Amino acid sequence: MSSQYTDPEILARRLDQALPPDSGYLPPQTPDPLVNTAAAVARMQVPELRADALVRIETRMFAALDAQTPPLRALPKRRRSPYTLLRYASVASLILVLFIMSLAPSVASSLPTQPLYFVKQTIERAELALARDDASRAQVLVTQAERRAEEALALLDNGAFTPTLVESAVASVSEASPQAILSSASLRAQTGQAAYLLNFVLLEAEAQTLVEAETVNQLSEEVNVLTRLSEGIPPTPPTDDPAEVGGAGDAPAAASDTPSPSPTATHTLTPSPTMTATTSATPTPSATMTATSTATVTPSRTLTRTPRPTRTRRATNTPQPTNTIRPTNTPRPPVANQATDCPGTSCESQGVPGGNVIPNTPQGNQGGGGSGGGSGSPPNDPGGGGSSNPPNDPGGGGNANPPANPGGGGSPPENPGGGSNNNPPGNSGGGNSDNNGGGGGRP
Amino acid sequence: MNVISPDTIAALFLLLAAVLPPEDDPQVEDLNSYILRAKQQDREAVGVLYQTHVRRIYRYIAARIDNASDAEDLTAEVFVQMVQRIADYTITGAPFEAWLYRIAAARVADYYRRKPRVDDHTDIEPLPDDAMHLEDLMQHRQGVDELRRALRQLPEEYQTVLLLRFVERKSHADVAAVMDKSVTAVKSLQHRALTSLTELLGGPSKSRHYLRGERE
Numbered sequence: 094m095s096s097q098y099t100d101p102e103i104l105a106r107r108l109d110q111a112l113p114p115d116s117g118y119l120p121p122q123t124p125d126p127l128v129n130t131a132a133a134v135a136r137m138q139v140p141e142l143r144a145d146a147l148v149r150i151e152t153r154m155f156a157a158l159d160a161q162t163p164p165l166r167a168l169p170k171r172r173r174s175p176y177t178l179l180r181y182a183s184v185a186s187l188i189l190v191l192f193i194m195s196l197a198p199s200v201a202s203s204l205p206t207q208p209l210y211f212v213k214q215t216i217e218r219a220e221l222a223l224a225r226d227d228a229s230r231a232q233v234l235v236t237q238a239e240r241r242a243e244e245a246l247a248l249l250d251n252g253a254f255t256p257t258l259v260e261s262a263v264a265s266v267s268e269a270s271p272q273a274i275l276s277s278a279s280l281r282a283q284t285g286q287a288a289y290l291l292n293f294v295l296l297e298a299e300a301q302t303l304v305e306a307e308t309v310n311q312l313s314e315e316v317n318v319l320t321r322l323s324e325g326i327p328p329t330p331p332t333d334d335p336a337e338v339g340g341a342g343d344a345p346a347a348a349s350d351t352p353s354p355s356p357t358a359t360h361t362l363t364p365s366p367t368m369t370a371t372t373s374a375t376p377t378p379s380a381t382m383t384a385t386s387t388a389t390v391t392p393s394r395t396l397t398r399t400p401r402p403t404r405t406r407r408a409t410n411t412p413q414p415t416n417t418i419r420p421t422n423t424p425r426p427p428v429a430n431q432a433t434d435c436p437g438t439s440c441e442s443q444g445v446p447g448g449n450v451i452p453n454t455p456q457g458n459q460g461g462g463g464s465g466g467g468s469g470s471p472p473n474d475p476g477g478g479g480s481s482n483p484p485n486d487p488g489g490g491g492n493a494n495p496p497a498n499p500g501g502g503g504s505p506p507e508n509p510g511g512g513s514n515n516n517p518p519g520n521s522g523g524g525n526s527d528n529n530g531g532g533g534g535r536p
Numbered sequence: 537m538n539v540i541s542p543d544t545i546a547a548l549f550l551l552l553a554a555v556l557p558p559e560d561d562p563q564v565e566d567l568n569s570y571i572l573r574a575k576q577q578d579r580e581a582v583g584v585l586y587q588t589h590v591r592r593i594y595r596y597i598a599a600r601i602d603n604a605s606d607a608e609d610l611t612a613e614v615f616v617q618m619v620q621r622i623a624d625y626t627i628t629g630a631p632f633e634a635w636l637y638r639i640a641a642a643r644v645a646d647y648y649r650r651k652p653r654v655d656d657h658t659d660i661e662p663l664p665d666d667a668m669h670l671e672d673l674m675q676h677r678q679g680v681d682e683l684r685r686a687l688r689q690l691p692e693e694y695q696t697v698l699l700l701r702f703v704e705r706k707s708h709a710d711v712a713a714v715m716d717k718s719v720t721a722v723k724s725l726q727h728r729a730l731t732s733l734t735e736l737l738g739g740p741s742k743s744r745h746y747l748r749g750e751r752e
Contacts, residue, residue, distance in 0.1 A: 105727075
């Protein structure tokens, strides 16, 4: 038998074209006998099922169905695939997770006045419960204290203040193991940061009259515990130290309470430029902090909170801060004092405590802040302080003056002031024999 | 508190969607639901399965045997067996009608084992619609009888593929699904079936003669 389409694939394609599926089309004769045979089969009319036969067969079928065991249970009309329920549950869970995740930033930034704050507290309690050892508990508690401080700062930005947040922060740190904090530099730094924020909040709140001064005092003392911890000082029982309250005297600092300005300065001053400016005016960091708030802040209170540093005095050569000193935002230049300025040399070398050194100027005669030193007199101007000796009069105390100028110390070359014994001929003054003038003004 | 990035969440969602299987075809899912209910002897579901498949099963049986009445009886036996054995039927990827065709083929085989073949042309072949001369009509019917006899001489698989392909006009893929074979196997089977039938019909020339309704 010959066929144009001996290959099954080619025959199949030819048959799909000649006798397409799901179609009643019948092709004309083709040269291929196999296709013609297929067409003959397609033309083989098969009888349809008669209507009565349809009913009869159905009846016979249901009879056989009824003859069987009754059904055990009725199935639902439409049965879902088990994967459908799992799919719905998975999508619902994912939507819930997405919703919770979207709330996370809101929860993290919530404040005590907001609805989500209780969620934040719940999460923090869970965090603390999960901490197993002292170190991890301390980390959690210090972090929570820092959060309280940040919350207090955020409330302050909104013009509100809550002492509870400060107390809560202190309580959190107090609950932690002191050894765990002291042994970790990061925890100490975190504690110090919290203390800094809390102190700032207290001062600002007082400045904005959101809280009474007594409350600020009390809370500041509590915050001081955090400050000490941050500097490696173990917590000690509170004591009534009058020196701390009075702000005067050389009471030794309780341990190493900011003995030197530099560490505390870096600790407290660097974040604020205003604070840096005030630091130059006042030696104590607390005073600096107060200055940054407002001018109304009394430095005495802040000062009392920081123990007087004995070393500070040596380092800065500045007088002990007292209540009388009012720090200002702008440093004031030192004021000259005629009585105690020491021209020419340091005051200490001349036994004058704390005086300012006045530079020697051959031309002019500059007065300094010294403790009552002679300020020199212009020519032909009787100076003060020095004892003028008339010619031919032995003077005392070295007050060489020109014949016409009985002036005091610090005089120009033509006007030798007092204190020197460079007397014109005939005038043997007291004091130095070869002295053109006073302590200052040498030709 | 750290927040998972949106990219991570989207990746998790896509991973979840990839893990879960997709939804089934709704038509197949509907038929499967009726099958499941029929397994529980639900009359409505059994009735739906009957109405969906009865006519094609009857045509298949009627094309393989010559007696219409016997074809109806065999069809009834098929659906009786359906309700009796559907509790053991397992839903697989194969179409439900494939199972019914196998039952029908078994019934036809039993029919020929029990009953000798009798050439009965009167009930099967209807009269053609177009007007034909009586002599042409007689010749037409003789050709159809010859075709039927030749068809019945083929193996069961050959008959099934020819009837499903050219009487039911199913595609190669549908026939492959019903017969649980590959498409390539069906094409090969079709080729062998047509070759055998053509030879039985007397070769190429006789095929063309049959189509024209002429005798050589």
